[in-house]
Amino acid sequence: MSRRPNILFILADDLGQGDVSCFNPDAGWTTRHMDSLAAEGMQFTDSHATSSLCTPSRYSALTGRYNWRSRLKRSVLPGDSAALIEKDRLTLPLFLRAEGYRTAVVGKWHLGLDWQLKSGGDELMLSGPGAGDHQESPHRMGRNGNFDPGFPGHAEGLDIDYAKPVTFGPREVGFDYSFITAASLDQPPYVYLENGLPLGVPSVLGGDHTRLDRRTANHQQAIQKGPMVEGYDVRQVAPDFQAKALTILDDLLAGEDPWFLYVPSHLVHGPIIPNLPWQGRSGHGPYGDFVLQFDDYVGQLVGRIDEAGAREDTIVIVTSDNGASGVANLPSLKAQGHDPSNGWRGHKSDIWEGGHREPFIVRWPKTIEAGSVSSYIVSHSDLFATVAEVLDVPLPETAAEDSVSNLPLWTGNRAPVRTDVVSHSGGGGFAIRREEWKLEFVTTGDGMDQRFEEAQGGKPTEYRAAQLYHLGEDPGETHNLIDDHPEIVDELSELLASHIRRGRSTPGAEQRNQPNPPSGRWRQIDWMEDADRVVANCL
Incomplete structure (x- = not known):
């Protein structure tokens, strides 16, 4: 071998x-x-x-x-x-x-x-x-x-x-x-x-x-206050x-x-x-x-591999x-x-x-x-x-x-290996992508900028299907098509819901998601009709 x-x-x-x-x-x-x-x-x-x-x-x-x-x-x-x-x-x-x-x-x-x-x-x-x-x-x-x-x-x-x-x-x-x-x-x-x-x-x-x-x-160039060994x-x-x-x-x-x-x-x-x-x-x-x-760090690590004659045998x-x-x-x-x-x-x-x-x-x-x-x-x-x-x-x-x-x-196969991919924001919101269509279940970017705006009294993020983009035609995600393609919204919503319910997005036996202690709440999936059952099924 x-x-x-x-x-x-x-x-x-x-x-x-x-x-x-x-x-x-x-x-x-x-x-x-x-x-x-x-x-x-x-x-x-x-x-x-x-x-x-x-x-x-x-x-x-x-x-x-x-x-x-x-x-x-x-x-x-x-x-x-x-x-x-x-x-x-x-x-x-x-x-x-x-x-x-x-x-x-x-x-x-x-x-x-x-x-x-x-x-x-x-x-x-x-x-x-x-x-x-x-x-x-x-x-x-x-x-x-x-x-x-x-x-x-x-x-x-x-x-x-x-x-x-x-x-x-x-x-x-x-x-x-x-x-x-x-x-x-x-x-x-x-x-x-x-x-x-x-x-x-x-x-x-x-x-x-x-x-x-x-x-x-x-x-x-600052760091958070906390315990430190002397001389660090x-x-x-x-x-x-x-x-x-x-x-x-x-x-x-x-x-x-x-x-x-x-x-x-x-x-x-x-x-x-x-x-x-x-x-x-x-x-x-x-x-x-x-x-x-x-x-340069990358170059040094890769250089050591090549110098050792391990180039062909290393991913x-x-x-x-x-x-x-x-x-x-x-x-x-x-x-x-x-x-x-x-x-x-x-x-x-x-x-x-x-x-x-x-x-x-x-x-x-x-x-x-x-x-x-x-x-x-x-x-x-x-x-x-x-x-x-x-x-x-x-x-x-x-x-x-x-x-x-x-x-x-x-190995050079020119065909997709994935039909879709799920992304997640800092605030816990979801997005699902299939081909060039991307559906986002947040009304904002749901990141640090949004948290800052909310702290200043801005409108909080809502977790629902709210943004739909065609990345092939709109890579900048500037033209929200959420009202123009209800059939795509429905299809992608159900696909994401299935991935969440099944505890997996690949073929195989269903698995369970972990709970969110101590409250058990998972408000980012409240858009799902069976959200309460999904949460109850968490370990």
């Missing part, structure tokens, strides 16, 4: 499709390493994260399941949250480990960790007041199985016993080795974790703002993790077994502080410089978790002629295409024709089924319920 391929999966943070120059000829800079990878492999122009936010899209990439089936129905996890991935769920790394792969993750986790918690109130001494001044809700998000952002904690990470290892994290999800931060570059707790053990005990309260503006560039330097995170990833990659390349290395980079999420060698490189400000720093995948963030300073970039969304409407957290249409590049010289381009719909959730077909190993019906193999596209 021929050697099974290695897999390098690089996931950028908040990188827009228009930030990669092989997808956007009008980009303000040239991403030469990603462009080179695309020239040696295949780029997908209609590739989608399952959500326009990071925690949910990462969940789908590792499970092959739409994120909204989990307990997290909207938003993202706080950095100190318990684990989101279900304890009994087969994940891509667990699957690969069972097939003899060495598995490792180096980077941003943001899928929750089952931390061991302190029992007393001394954990709050970092912020001055005693325990009585910080009474947390018993339904606090990220604790006791609750994942509803309507119950936020007062201060993230103050109740954790950092001297003890997490009890459920990357290892239990399938990674033999892990070197991670719990969440984003700007989120506490500020401590590295290696193989589930925090590398130090936070002793100071670091950061700039208790409430960080993640909608605009007002806090572009947010500017050193990217080089630290890059060095570790290269070390782990060298070790994997030196072994005999096939391997899976997942590199969820902290770049290009805020705080946007490019390291010194990259400052000023793009000519378009810190964000452009940060993108070029990420591009390299590069994509992003969601669209570009407002922290990038989108108005300034637009004024300079650069569009991170590549002409698509919206950006991170929005239901519109700019929120979830991502750059996606795959290189596998043994199988993929160099310089090829696919315009067929694919989803990040498809990675699991694709790898399973590459290995010719069937998946159980209880796994990868929304994953469709892309291998036929990799």
